[in-house]
Amino acid sequence: MAAATAPVVPGPGRRRTPEEVRRGDGKAALGFLTPGALGFLAFTLFPVLASLVMSFFDWPVLGSPTFTGLGNYVELFTTDDTFRTAVLNTLLFVVLYVPVNIVVSMGLAVWISPRIKGRRYYRVLFFIPAVTPMVGNAVVFTLLLTPNGLVDSTMTSLFGVGAPNFLGSSTWAIPAVVLLSVWQGFGYNLLVFSAALDAVPPHLVEAAEIDGAGAFRRFFHVVLPLLSPSIFFATVLTLISSFQVFTQSYVLTGGGPGNSTTTLVMYLYQSGFQFFRLGFASAVAWVLFVFIMVVTAVQFIGQKRWVHYDQ
Template identity: 50%
Template sequence: MSAFAPTRGRKSLGRMQKVEARQALGFITPALAGLALFTIAPVVLSVIMSLFDWPAWGERTFVGFGNYIALATEHPGFWPALRNSAVFALLYLPLNLIISLGLALLLSPRIRGRGFFRILFFIPVVTPMVANVLVWKLLLQPNGLFNGISTTWFGVQLPSFLTDPQWAMVMVVIMSVWQGMGYNMLIFSAALEQLPESVIEAARIDGARGFKMLCRITLPLISPSVFFAGVMTMISSLQVFAQPQLLTGGGPGNATIPLVMFIYNQGFKFQEMGLAAAAGWILFAIIIGLTAVQFSAQKKWVHYEV
């Protein structure tokens, strides 16, 4: 009887593993179904749509890479939208990282009330975007608070920020930095609090202070957090949509239409789903390419603990 005991034990263990596998499959099936229905299927459909002349209503015609070629060579709005996205990203990314890091350094563990100020700067991140934009729109109107203060107190008439092509994108960037800097501030604050005190003390003994301490000690130690914040902020800056859509409507003219708004307009305003899908995949390729460049360059400046 004892010779068959291990065999029975293995069979019992095998049955239990099968039962647990079926139970696990039952638990993850709803999540897999949602992933397939709401993520994988739309992605596959968008690839197919980008290869067709796909109006919202009517006959669909296969054009291959015709939509991509049309965007690159014929469409008058694609390159201005791509340029606007590039301008926004080039302004927003460094400003967000520099201001967020500066706030994190100011709200160091030695500052009293740092928790209150961190919450204060983080509030715009969790506040609905529509509410944030409407407040800024009221402030920037020709008869808004900023113009009223400058006219009453200083006798200076401010430009029409939201209708001047030279100022509209700047205002979108400033509003976006104000709205999003709290997220990276918390990331940098958490990284700064994890700095090894022994290294900081050794650097101070060696005479490191101020800017020298920041560049040679602090930034290398928190470089993984800087890299993460840089990658995520770059991706979000290229996907900007709500801020210009609500603040300026893409105007004046096409001055603040980024690529995501261009995709939205092509798909839902002009009913050109094929062009919209092609533009979306071009944006995806740009984001993947820039992310790959950042990951390849991280070996030269990001220092992970061994």
């Protein structure tokens, strides 16, 4: 009698080898990354490299470009007084804006600590200016700061003295731009600092309090060092953005009075799109790029002295 044959039970499909898994994942990743990579190449990398090439040419909008070598850069640093004014204005804005932004953001983040009621609503309220259009905020501030505007009328009625001519005075124009920029930008850093404060270990603060440290000593000697990575992150991003200030000056003062609020990016815009000197504007852009890279590199080198990543 022939032996019975055992029925064949279909088993699960063959499992892929690790090499096949890696190959399949690589193809999937390539498919997802290709559109973004093509967009980056077409709209970021190629324009950046093209602007570097253009900076060595006298490149009008109409007509043939003429190779000038370092001529645009030589003109910037030797004979262009407006460029020097724009550099000084940009540096003045950075020096005024960055500390005020960090201090205001940190102060409000400490104020809406976990002990205050409705802190989530305060976070939303303070973050609203950061997501509103800069042009709209600039128009509102123009109405507030213009002569006979709300600020001027309020000071006249309360104190009998009018407000300074913020938009028409070369002394007050930069502070007006700084004020608008702080209003627009402090909300983002506030969220960064607020999240960092939530991550501070409570037992460290409690131990300092038990040792007799007051509120100021607990903040400056315990909390603030733990916040140093967040402060470094916020400072780097705020510095980079402050060097690129444009919309505030363009809408609020138009670069005036005179050239008192003309910044590097505004001068770049004027050179390229008003005077149609594309090569010269590209040179301004690359000088600005070098400024930002140097400042950022100095920050990363100096962080070893004051940023503490270990709790």
